[in-house]
Amino acid sequence: MARIGIFFGTNTGKTRKVAKLIKKRYDDDTMADPLNVNRTTVEGMMAYEYLILGTPTLGDGQLPGMSADCDSESWEEFVAKLEGADFSGKTVAIYGLGDQVGYGHEFLDGMFLLYDFLKQQGATLVGDWPTDGYEFEHSDAVVDGRFVGLALDLDNQSGLTEQRLDAWLKSISPAFGLG
Numbered sequence: 357m358a359r360i361g362i363f364f365g366t367n368t369g370k371t372r373k374v375a376k377l378i379k380k381r382y383d384d385d386t387m388a389d390p391l392n393v394n395r396t397t398v399e400g401m402m403a404y405e406y407l408i409l410g411t412p413t414l415g416d417g418q419l420p421g422m423s424a425d426c427d428s429e430s431w432e433e434f435v436a437k438l439e440g441a442d443f444s445g446k447t448v449a450i451y452g453l454g455d456q457v458g459y460g461h462e463f464l465d466g467m468f469l470l471y472d473f474l475k476q477q478g479a480t481l482v483g484d485w486p487t488d489g490y491e492f493e494h495s496d497a498v499v500d501g502r503f504v505g506l507a508l509d510l511d512n513q514s515g516l517t518e519q520r521l522d523a524w525l526k527s528i529s530p531a532f533g534l535g
């Protein structure tokens with residue numbers, strides 16, 4: 357089994373695309389193939405000590421899922437299944453997709469919901485990220501002046517995605533035991 361699990365939720369596929377860009381950078385022993393959270397089980401996720409989790413923000417600053425009018429179940433429903441799971445001893449890094457122009461008043465709020473949930477389950481969260489280079493009015497995902505995970509905006513800044521990924525993955529490498 358690979359050392360790092362990578363899971364995502366999505367509605368229109370951009371968060372899956374980013375998961376694939378991340379996986380492309382690692383061999384199969386290091387990282388598993390990305391899986392949609394609506395195609396895995398709690399045990400499937402809990403099998404990993406190291407996790408990279410991706411989510412868009414949809415609806416009204418929400419996690420993807422049926423209440424956010426998504427086409428299928430997603431993080432909203434999977435988080436309900438994870439309630440009570442023990443994440444202590446697990447190292448988790450989150451990336452979030454949002455739209456700072458269209459939703460600048462709730463930019464990446466869903467990333468905060470995932471972060472907050474996992475923290476409450478005992479996870480060690482790594483991979484916070486500076487707010488420089490983004491323009492938005494408000495984001496719940498900014499804690500102590502930094503995003504709680506990698507902030508991506510494929511709607512307005514898709515050209516920055518690869519370089520942001522490279523820098524972020526480098527920054528989490530020590531915590532993930534990567535060379």
Ligand SMILES: Cc1cc2nc3c(=O)[nH]c(=O)nc-3n(C[C@H](O)[C@H](O)[C@H](O)COP(=O)(O)O)c2cc1C
Pocket residue numbers: 365366367368369370371372412413414415416417418453454455456459462463464465510511
């Ligand atoms: C109906 C709808 C609601 C959205 N709400 C938010 C939001 O509250 N905050 C935000 O930052 N982005 C919001 N977005 C932008 C999405 O997060 C962004 O387009 C993302 O890349 C979609 O990812 P996906 O293709 O993986 O579903 C919204 C997009 C749509 C279509």
